[in-house]
Every structure is written in C-alpha cells, then in structure tokens.
Amino acid sequence: MEATKGSKPLVAVQGLTFFRDSRAIFQDLSLSVAQGSVTAIMGGSGTGKTTLLSLIGGRLAPAQGTVEVAGELVPTLSRKALFALRRRMGMLFQSSALLTDLDVFENVAFPIREHTRLPEPIIRNLVLMKLELVGLRGARTLYPAELSGGMARRVALARALALDPLMVMYDEPFTGLDPISMAVIVKLIRELNDALGMTSIVVTHDVAEACSIADYIYLLGDGRVIAEGTPADMRKTTAPEVRQFMAGLPDGPVAFHYPAPEYVSDLTVGATV
Amino acid sequence: MRIVGIVSGLGRRVIAGVTRLGRAALFLGRLAPGLGIALMRFRLVIQQIYMTGVLTLVIVLVSGAFVGMILALQGYNTLVRYDAQSSLGLLVALSLTRELGPVLTALLFAGRAGSALTAEIGLMKATEQLDGMEMMAVDPLPRVVAPRFWAGWIAVPLLAMIFSAVGIIGAYIVAVGDLGLDGGVFWSQMQSGVSVRDDVLGGLIKSVVFGFVVSWIAVFEGYDAKPTSEGVSRATTRTVVSSSLAILGLDFIMTAFMLRGL
Numbered sequence: 121m122e123a124t125k126g127s128k129p130l131v132a133v134q135g136l137t138f139f140r141d142s143r144a145i146f147q148d149l150s151l152s153v154a155q156g157s158v159t160a161i162m163g164g165s166g167t168g169k170t171t172l173l174s175l176i177g178g179r180l181a182p183a184q185g186t187v188e189v190a191g192e193l194v195p196t197l198s199r200k201a202l203f204a205l206r207r208r209m210g211m212l213f214q215s216s217a218l219l220t221d222l223d224v225f226e227n228v229a230f231p232i233r234e235h236t237r238l239p240e241p242i243i244r245n246l247v248l249m250k251l252e253l254v255g256l257r258g259a260r261t262l263y264p265a266e267l268s269g270g271m272a273r274r275v276a277l278a279r280a281l282a283l284d285p286l287m288v289m290y291d292e293p294f295t296g297l298d299p300i301s302m303a304v305i306v307k308l309i310r311e312l313n314d315a316l317g318m319t320s321i322v323v324t325h326d327v328a329e330a331c332s333i334a335d336y337i338y339l340l341g342d343g344r345v346i347a348e349g350t351p352a353d354m355r356k357t358t359a360p361e362v363r364q365f366m367a368g369l370p371d372g373p374v375a376f377h378y379p380a381p382e383y384v385s386d387l388t389v390g391a392t393v
Numbered sequence: 394m395r396i397v398g399i400v401s402g403l404g405r406r407v408i409a410g411v412t413r414l415g416r417a418a419l420f421l422g423r424l425a426p427g428l429g430i431a432l433m434r435f436r437l438v439i440q441q442i443y444m445t446g447v448l449t450l451v452i453v454l455v456s457g458a459f460v461g462m463i464l465a466l467q468g469y470n471t472l473v474r475y476d477a478q479s480s481l482g483l484l485v486a487l488s489l490t491r492e493l494g495p496v497l498t499a500l501l502f503a504g505r506a507g508s509a510l511t512a513e514i515g516l517m518k519a520t521e522q523l524d525g526m527e528m529m530a531v532d533p534l535p536r537v538v539a540p541r542f543w544a545g546w547i548a549v550p551l552l553a554m555i556f557s558a559v560g561i562i563g564a565y566i567v568a569v570g571d572l573g574l575d576g577g578v579f580w581s582q583m584q585s586g587v588s589v590r591d592d593v594l595g596g597l598i599k600s601v602v603f604g605f606v607v608s609w610i611a612v613f614e615g616y617d618a619k620p621t622s623e624g625v626s627r628a629t630t631r632t633v634v635s636s637s638l639a640i641l642g643l644d645f646i647m648t649a650f651m652l653r654g655l
C-alpha cells in the first residue's frame with residue numbers, strides 16, 4: 121500500500137496522555153491512520169484499545185496531547201461540531217450495542233431516520249442494501265435478543281455503515297465468530313474500505329486476521345506504541361516483545377500476570393492465619 | 394463517643410441526600426432543552442404513553458374499583474350512625490378526587506411504570522446502547538429520556554382521573570346494589586357537593602405534580618445508575634422508595650396549602 125503512505129492522515133494522535141483515576145492508560149502515545157487505509161491496533165487485553173477508540177470518537181478527553189480527525193481537533197470541538205463529525209464516523213462496539221427495543225431493520229434504519237428526512241421507500245432500500253452486505257437481509261424482523269453474538273455483530277456493522285461514513289472503527293470485530301463469518305467479515309472490511317473509499321481502524325488481538333487485513337499495524341503496550349509497521353515488517357521484526365505477541369508465546373518480556381504478590385507466599389498466607 | 398458517631402452518621406446521610414437532590418436538579422437542567430425537542434417529535438411521546446399505559450392501566454382499574462367499594466362500605470358504616478348515609482356519594486367522590494385518586498395512582502405508577510422506566514434506561518446504559526447512540530451522533534437525552542419523562546408526566550393525571558372514575562362506579566355498585574341506597578340520591582348529592590374548582594382541579598394539580606416528580610425520579614435514577622446489573626437493580630429500588638416518600642411528603646404540603654390557604 122505504498123499509495124496510501126504519502127496522503128495526509130485522517131486520524132493523527134500526538135503525545136496523548138490519558139488517566140483512569142490516577143492510573144495512566146496512555147503516556148505520550150502517537151500514531152496516525154492514513155486516509156483510505158486499514159489500520160490495525162493490536163495489544164493485549166486491558167492495554168487500552170477500546171479507550172483509544174473512545175478518545176478518537178470524542179467520548180473521552182485526553183489529559184494531554186492532541187487527537188485530530190479529518191483536520192479537526194476532537195477534544196476542542198463543541199458538542200454540535202462533535203456530533204457533526206460523528207455522523208461521518210461509524211463505530212462497531214465490542215458489545216454490538218444494538219437497541220433492544222427495535223428489530224434488526226429498525227436498528228439499521230435508526231441513524232438514517234435520526235439524521236435524514238428521506239422518504240420511507242428510500243430508507244427501506246438503503247437498509248436492505250446494508251443488510252444484504254452483511255448477509256442478514258432475511259433476518260430483518262428479528263429482535264436483538266433473538267440474534268446470535270455473531271449475527272448481532274453483523275447487524276451492528278450494517279448500522280455503522282448506514283450513513284456511508286468516512287471512517288469506521290471496529291472494536292474486536294472478530295471475537296466470537298465462527299470461521300466462516302470471520303472470513304466474511306474480514307473480506308467485508310477490506311472490500312468496503314476499498315470500494316467505498318473509507319478508512320478503517322480495526323482493534324483486535326487476532327494476529328492472523330490483523331496481518332491479512334491491515335495495511336499498517338500498531339502494537340500497543342504499557343501505554344505507548346511498542347511496535348508499528350506493515351504486516352511484513354511486523355513478522356520480520358526481532359524485537360522480543362513483538363515476537364512474543366505475534367507468535368502468541370506465553371513467556372517473554374510481556375507478563376501474562378497482572379502484578380501480584382509472590383505466588384507461594386500468597387497461597388501460604390491462608391494457611392498461617 | 395457513641396453520640397458523636399450517631400450525629401456524624403446522620404450528618405453524612407443528610408449531606409448525601411442533599412447532594413443527590415442537587416445532582417437530580419442538575420440532570421433536570423440538562424434534560425430541559427431535550428424536553429422541548431421531544432415535544433416536536435410527539436409521536437415518540439405518544440408511543441411511550443402507550444407503553445406506560447399498558448403497564449399501569451389494568452392495575453389502576455382494579456385498584457380503583459376496590460378502593461371505591463371499600464370506601465362505600467367504610468363510609469356507610471360511619472355515616473349511618475349519624476343518619477347521613479345519603480351523603481355517601483359525596484364522601485366517596487371527595488375522598489377519591491381530592492386525595493386517594495392522585496396519591497394511590499402515583500404510588501401504583503411509581504411501583505409499576507416508574508421502576509420499569511428506571512430499569513429500562515439503566516439497562517440501555519449498561520449494555521452501551523446509550524453510548525452507541527452518542528457515537529451515532531444521537532443525543533440520548535432528547536431521544537430516549539425526554540419522551541419517557543413526558544409520557545410519565547402526562548400519564549399520571551390521566552390515570553388518576555380514571556382511578557377516581559372507576560372508584561366512584563365501584564362505590565355506586567356497592568351502595569346501590571348491596572347497601573340499598575337510592576341511586577338518584579347518591580348522584581345528586583355528589584353533583585351538588587363536589588366543586589370543580591376546589592376539588593377536581595385541586596386533585597388534578599396534585600396528580601400533575603406527582604407525575605412530574607415520579608417521572609423525574611425514575612429517569613434520573615435510570616440515567617444515573619451504575620452500568621451493571623446490580624447497579625440497575627439498586628436504582629430500581631431507589632426509584633420506588635424515593636418516589637413513594639416524595640409523593641406522600643408533597644401530598645401533605647399541598648393538602649395543607651389547599652385546605653388552609655396560602
């Protein structure tokens with residue numbers, strides 16, 4: 121993807137610092153997402169991937185640093201300007217976040233109805249087109265409670281695409297999908313990105329999927345970017361923490377355990393009391 | 394030492410209560426612009442009135458009928474000692490329109506629809522539905538919260554009128570069918586004794602106030618709930634407890650003003 125390298129980034133994060141309570145989730149994090157690319161953001165559980173998407177979407181404000189999307193500084197925007205920007209961003213939540221009192225059709229129609237005054241037949245066609253993309257045109261009358269996790273994810277994807285956004289952020293789009301749906305979604309993300317000229321940010325810890333789909337990968341850890349590069353760069357790299365993540369090794373520089381007292385002494389405390 | 398503990402515990406509770414009231418007031422301030430926006434999309438409000446109506450109508454009808462019948466029996470029992478049983482219709486109508494209709498309807502509404510409202514909004518928060526809306530550039534306050542608030546506010550006075558009407562019918566059935574009173578006397582005493590301005594309007598004002606307060610508490614507790622299943626269930630309980638106390642407290646204040654003047 122040499123072509124995307126030169127173009128201006130759609131998302132630029134500079135020197136980002138963010139705290140939860142007093143714990144720093146990010147410390148001086150910088151990254152950028154090129155227009156038209158698929159960028160994967162990877163990292164272990166709890167490294168702040170979802171938090172990063174919330175910062176980009178303006179749901180959280182950074183303590184320091186800048187977040188720029190389509191040339192606008194997200195944390196400084198008024199609520200109105202932020203909402204205008206969000207209309208051009210789609211977001212697929214880790215939990216799907218479908219509206220439980222509306223059926224599949226109405227869920228996908230929701231953003232269209234809220235933001236446009238289109239006549240009903242056009243809304244119907246738009247919704248059916250989006251549902252066809254994710255293979256769920258036949259499921260339009262089901263309610264979210266009647267969908268499997270994977271189906272709900274696909275409905276949420278159709279909804280995220282409803283307003284033909286500039287950019288879509290996918291939070292863990294692959295977890296809990298069977299191999300077929302997974303392959304479908306992988307292909308879909310890539311095709312939508314290229315056919316509709318969108319930009320995609322895919323948060324995942326699936327190394328194989330990230331490598332197959334992304335133009336560029338950022339690996340997060342310890343509140344910063346610990347490695348970045350094209351999938352080929354990432355596979356070739358010799359940095360031990362990257363190798364550990366890419367190969368999925370339990371032992372290495374990145375600890376699997378949350379910091380804790382020494383194991384044996386922790387267990388024997390109970391015996392002596 | 395113990396006294397200090399009790400006093401400081403009491404103080405903490407008072408401060409917590411006042412803080413909560415302040416948060417609820419701030420929330421109402423944030424909701425206010427949404428209330429105007431929601432009125433322009435009245436279809437959403439109608440939808441919510443329908444939903445809360447379905448939840449509460451049956452229980453209001455049944456309770457109203459029973460309360461009316463009980464009032465007839467108890468009232469007759471007292472009035473007959475003074476040979477004043479012809480005033481039974483008046484007694485029942487005044488009790489219902491001025492007091493029992495508004496108060497009991499609001500209490501029933503808080504327990505049935507108010508708690509459901511809190512749970513619904515709290516669950517929408519817990520399952521990221523409200524966050525999802527925000528990311529779709531839809532503000533949940535005018536879209537989700539305001540229509541439900543309006544619906545509760547409008548539904549309570551309507552339900553209170555239904556409660557009183559059904560109660561009067563229930564009392565009539567008992568009075569005429571069981572106690573052997575004359576139906577014409579029952580109605581005519583009521584008609585001449587009940588004042589639209591003082592009694593009916595007074596009751597209506599009460600139920601409008603109750604509707605406002607119960608809906609406010611219900612949506613605030615839901616929106617303010619911790620986004621977990623435990624948080625939502627606590628919020629639901631708080632809605633019922635706070636609304637009930639607020640209804641009874643406000644009823645006392647309003648009754649005092651209405652009966653004794655300003």
Ligand SMILES: Nc1ncnc2c1ncn2[C@@H]1O[C@H](COP(=O)(O)OP(=O)(O)OP(=O)(O)O)[C@@H](O)[C@H]1O
Pocket residue numbers: 140141145163164165166167168169170171172214325
């Ligand atoms: N609402 C919150 N309040 C306090 N801390 C939070 C909150 N949400 C997340 N955190 C903390 O922020 C850190 C990053 O969370 P985040 O959800 O961004 O991780 P993640 O990388 O998306 O993980 P996963 O892959 O498991 O989804 C975690 O350590 C978490 O404990």
Ligand SMILES: [Mg+2]
Pocket residue numbers: 169170171214291
């Ligand atoms: Mg996450």
